Amino acid sequence: MQAKPNPSDEVLLELQHVSMLFGKVTALSDVTLQIRKGEIHSVIGPNGAGKTVMMNCISGVYRPQKGEVRYKGKVINHLRPYERAKLGISRTFQKVEVFGGMTVLDNIRLGRHIHMKSGIVSGAVYVGKTAREEIEHRKFIEEEIIDLLEIEHIRNKPVGMLPYGLQKRVELGRALALEPELLILDEPLAGLNLEEVEDMARFILDVNEEKRWQVTCLLVEHDMGVVMDLSDRVFVLNFGNMIMDGTPAEVQSNPEVIKAYLGEEDLYATRA
Amino acid sequence: MQPEHDLSKPFDATTDITTDLTIPRLFYRQAKRFGAGRVAMREKEYGIWRPITWQDYLDNVKAIALGLIRLGLEPGDKVSMMGANRPEGLWAEMAALCAGGVGVWLFQDCLMEEVRYILDHSDTKFLFGEGQEEVDKALSIVSECPKLKKIIWDDPKGMRHYHQDILMSLEDLKALGRELDREKPELFEQLIQRGHGDDTALLFYTSGTTSLPKGALLSHHNMLSMGQSLMSVDPCFPTDDYVSYLPFAWIGEQMMSISCGLQIGYTLNFPESQETAQENIRDIGPHVMFAPPRMYEQMTRTVQVKYLDATWLKRTMYNLASRIGYHVADLKFQKKPIPPLWRFLAWFAYITVQKKLKDHLGLSRVRNAYTGGAAMGPDHFRFFHAMGVNLKQIYGQTEVAGISVVHRNGDIKFDTVGLPIPGTEIRITEEGEIITRSASVFKGYYKNPEATAKAIRDGWLHSDDKGFIDDDGHLVVFDRTKDVFTLRDGKLFSPQYLETRLKFSPYIKDSWVIGDKKAFITAVLCIDYAVVGIWADERKMNYTNYQELSQKPEVYDLIEKQIRQANKDLPEAARVYRFTNLYKEFDADDDELTRTRKLRRAFVEKRYKEILDALYSDVDTVHIDTTIKYEDGRQSHVITDMTIRTIR
Numbered sequence: 001m002q003a004k005p006n007p008s009d010e011v012l013l014e015l016q017h018v019s020m021l022f023g024k025v026t027a028l029s030d031v032t033l034q035i036r037k038g039e040i041h042s043v044i045g046p047n048g049a050g051k052t053v054m055m056n057c058i059s060g061v062y063r064p065q066k067g068e069v070r071y072k073g074k075v076i077n078h079l080r081p082y083e084r085a086k087l088g089i090s091r092t093f094q095k096v097e098v099f100g101g102m103t104v105l106d107n108i109r110l111g112r113h114i115h116m117k118s119g120i121v122s123g124a125v126y127v128g129k130t131a132r133e134e135i136e137h138r139k140f141i142e143e144e145i146i147d148l149l150e151i152e153h154i155r156n157k158p159v160g161m162l163p164y165g166l167q168k169r170v171e172l173g174r175a176l177a178l179e180p181e182l183l184i185l186d187e188p189l190a191g192l193n194l195e196e197v198e199d200m201a202r203f204i205l206d207v208n209e210e211k212r213w214q215v216t217c218l219l220v221e222h223d224m225g226v227v228m229d230l231s232d233r234v235f236v237l238n239f240g241n242m243i244m245d246g247t248p249a250e251v252q253s254n255p256e257v258i259k260a261y262l263g264e265e266d267l268y269a270t271r272a
Numbered sequence: 273m274q275p276e277h278d279l280s281k282p283f284d285a286t287t288d289i290t291t292d293l294t295i296p297r298l299f300y301r302q303a304k305r306f307g308a309g310r311v312a313m314r315e316k317e318y319g320i321w322r323p324i325t326w327q328d329y330l331d332n333v334k335a336i337a338l339g340l341i342r343l344g345l346e347p348g349d350k351v352s353m354m355g356a357n358r359p360e361g362l363w364a365e366m367a368a369l370c371a372g373g374v375g376v377w378l379f380q381d382c383l384m385e386e387v388r389y390i391l392d393h394s395d396t397k398f399l400f401g402e403g404q405e406e407v408d409k410a411l412s413i414v415s416e417c418p419k420l421k422k423i424i425w426d427d428p429k430g431m432r433h434y435h436q437d438i439l440m441s442l443e444d445l446k447a448l449g450r451e452l453d454r455e456k457p458e459l460f461e462q463l464i465q466r467g468h469g470d471d472t473a474l475l476f477y478t479s480g481t482t483s484l485p486k487g488a489l490l491s492h493h494n495m496l497s498m499g500q501s502l503m504s505v506d507p508c509f510p511t512d513d514y515v516s517y518l519p520f521a522w523i524g525e526q527m528m529s530i531s532c533g534l535q536i537g538y539t540l541n542f543p544e545s546q547e548t549a550q551e552n553i554r555d556i557g558p559h560v561m562f563a564p565p566r567m568y569e570q571m572t573r574t575v576q577v578k579y580l581d582a583t584w585l586k587r588t589m590y591n592l593a594s595r596i597g598y599h600v601a602d603l604k605f606q607k608k609p610i611p612p613l614w615r616f617l618a619w620f621a622y623i624t625v626q627k628k629l630k631d632h633l634g635l636s637r638v639r640n641a642y643t644g645g646a647a648m649g650p651d652h653f654r655f656f657h658a659m660g661v662n663l664k665q666i667y668g669q670t671e672v673a674g675i676s677v678v679h680r681n682g683d684i685k686f687d688t689v690g691l692p693i694p695g696t697e698i699r700i701t702e703e704g705e706i707i708t709r710s711a712s713v714f715k716g717y718y719k720n721p722e723a724t725a726k727a728i729r730d731g732w733l734h735s736d737d738k739g740f741i742d743d744d745g746h747l748v749v750f751d752r753t754k755d756v757f758t759l760r761d762g763k764l765f766s767p768q769y770l771e772t773r774l775k776f777s778p779y780i781k782d783s784w785v786i787g788d789k790k791a792f793i794t795a796v797l798c799i800d801y802a803v804v805g806i807w808a809d810e811r812k813m814n815y816t817n818y819q820e821l822s823q824k825p826e827v828y829d830l831i832e833k834q835i836r837q838a839n840k841d842l843p844e845a846a847r848v849y850r851f852t853n854l855y856k857e858f859d860a861d862d863d864e865l866t867r868t869r870k871l872r873r874a875f876v877e878k879r880y881k882e883i884l885d886a887l888y889s890d891v892d893t894v895h896i897d898t899t900i901k902y903e904d905g906r907q908s909h910v911i912t913d914m915t916i917r918t919i920r
Binding site for chain 1: 318319320429430432544545547548551
């Protein structure tokens with residue numbers, strides 16, 4: 001893996017003392033986290049550590065009872081998911097949430113929705129402005145997304161008929177169609193075979209590093225090999241508590257992390 | 273000093289090609305003739321077919337050629353190309369030729385070792401790779417190829433961290449070329465004026481079923497005369513379309529894209545990606561096609577599999593139409609007139625089924641579809657004729673710059689490969705070997721005078737293929753000399769014939785028939801994982817991988833049924849008596865197949881010796897304990913028992 005330019009110091013997303021409770025179960029307790037612009041920040045932790053809850057707090061599915069979620073310095077606690085999407089936060093899901101009956105292209109187009117300007121009337125007439133706008137969007141999808149993710153061969157196939165690995169790719173494509181500044185990837189590698197993992201890891205790096213994109217990524221992942229390779233920083237969560245936040249090297253050498261996470265040798269276990 | 277070639281004269285395809293003509297001169301004249309008004313090639317990119325006119329073609333080639341000159345290309349230097357079929361690849365080849373270099377193509381899926389061997393053996397000075405993958409391969413062997421000066425890439429994807437001095441982007445190279453063009457505007461035409469038709473144009477590495485690749489030297493005249501001869505048999509027109517999707521490292525693709533394409537000026541179409549090729553062929557609907565049998569076998573399989581999934585009504589209609597189709601095709605094969613009733617029925621079959629079917633396969637406009645490079649079974653052959661596709665066998669080899677024998681319209685026999693093309697003499701030696709003499713016979717093997725002396729004797733090219741000429745003057749290719757079997761009744765027998773028969777079953781992807789001088793014939797089969805997989809899913813069978821599925825008793829029953837079908841109407845001694853399903857597919861990366869997917873018999877015989885022994889003893893399983901190497905370098909240990917079944 002080649003070294004990449006240091007991410008800037010500008011903080012894109014910040015969680016301050018965030019706590020989230022479901023009844024008496026504390027899913028997150030007093031979590032503080034900073035994600036700087038341009039970095040890939042991974043969250044690891046055993047099952048039930050609260051990783052997905054954290055993602056949901058950021059994307060707006062849940063609202064934390066305590067603490068603040070700040071995006072570009074502004075508190076966004078009160079914003080709904082679609083409002084956060086407009087700010088440039090986009091996500092994929094642990095279990096793919098695509099529209100199975102729709103084609104790949106339609107699924108990705110859906111991600112462009114918030115960038116559509118034309119109204120209901122001009123949409124109904126569909127000449128001039130709307131048609132031009134649609135051509136622009138299609139161009140973006142083709143040149144930036146389909147080409148990047150190498151899904152030319154399936155663009156007109158219904159997503160439900162595709163293998164899981166490709167569905168994951170389509171979901172990433174839809175998230176990218178939003179042209180996000182922050183991309184939340186909830187276990188993008190789960191259930192993929194080795195080749196698909198390598199592809200997906202490359203896409204994440206591309207999106208993060210390519211001049212065109214430079215998207216800040218927040219990654220939840222179990223595949224330690226990939227996490228350690230890709231991430232600039234790793235955040236370790238256990239039972240809703242932050243254990244540590246540091247570089248991959250620091251995390252790997254931290255005995256507390258090793259103890260808490262998966263048992264001692266498994267931390268380094270990756271796909272054989 | 274030879275007289276200047278008149279570059280301003282438009283090329284006339286009807287006059288004989290002399291050795292004065294080189295590929296660059298032809299290219300230049302055609303580009304001037306068609307100019308910006310005609311599309312030379314199209315590439316599907318971002319979902320749209322993007323045209324490239326002859327003017328664009330010329331401009332790009334000019335810039336690249338001059339760029340190479342600026343980097344120090346000397347006449348006769350080797351320029352290698354690696355990557356998918358795309359305009360940039362062809363530009364690079366044409367530019368190398370224009371600059372006086374010699375083109376070498378590598379298969380895109382070549383392993384590191386093969387890349388190293390070819391780059392080193394050919395003394396390659398410049399390498400054009402498509403993108404990151406090719407650049408990675410080249411960089412890892414660059415220290416072992418000291419003659420390599422520059423690696424040029426054109427796809428920027430993933431290349432952001434590559435800053436090695438040996439690398440250069442195609443855009444930068446073109447910029448260098450344009451700069452040189454401004455300094456010396458006459459230079460490009462001067463370059464084109466250089467050279468002679470007998471100079472080497474391409475160095476072509478043959479995949480070789482037996483040994484290390486040999487580099488065949490092909491001259492401009494070899495290529496162009498071959499193209500003209502073929503086009504005189506089956507003329508093409510500048511308005512035709514051709515889809516270029518098979519590797520340029522295969523002589524057949526060079527023949528269609530360069531030898532023929534350049535003379536005629538038809539449009540070359542490049543698919544969006546390897547996976548979309550079939551779909552893109554359908555978009556274009558080419559007028560002419562040339563592919564090895566496996567592509568046609570794949571199409572047949574597609575139809576057969578869709579048939580299995582179709583509704584009752586569709587299946588009935590298909591059965592009816594194909595019965596009509598087969599009958600009409602057989603009449604044509606026998607050169608009998610088609611009675612009016614059958615003409616009507618054929619029309620009915622066409623409008624109800626064949627039209628749609630051909631459209632789906634991208635065959636609706638095909639005037640001539642050629643197949644060659646390996647044996648094609650009569651079942652597949654008849655299948656296409658029954659659909660109304662004018663499929664023709666050809667016979668050729670790299671050493672004659674493409675082909676030497678082809679079927680003529682209305683004179684097609686599915687067990688022959690047809691008549692020699694004009695300018696080609698074919699003879700059979702006393703030993704039964706096919707020998708050829710024509711203007712297209714190659715110049716020799718690079719750095720291999722012994723092999724050259726063996727291949728060309730008194731001007732005749734010795735093919736090492738056995739065959740004979742039948743009563744109609746058609747050439748019948750039997751098999752590679754060493755691959756002909758003697759059966760227990762003393763008769764000669766071609767294993768490929770049986771192998772292709774077996775492969776007509778959609779469930780069998782590859783087959784390997786054994787039985788030279790043995791008491792009976794046996795076969796090792798590779799099931800088609802996708803098709804058998806669907807079949808197994810329908811029966812709710814559990815399996816986790818290829819290996820497990822291939823060994824299921826139900827699958828053996830299925831395969832046995834397929835073999836019985838293939839055995840039908842074969843003489844007793846030529847029937848498959850015992851068979852086994854291999855635990856893996858044959859793979860070119862394991863050296864079991866050549867890059868053009870021909871079985872390397874000697875190699876598999878050595879590798880699967882224990883299976884072979886078991887087939888000819890009275891056991892019914894064979895224990896396998898071996899290591900498989902995956903493409904990404906991982907290894908896995910395989911322990912399995914392969915069932916051997918006897919067909920009674």
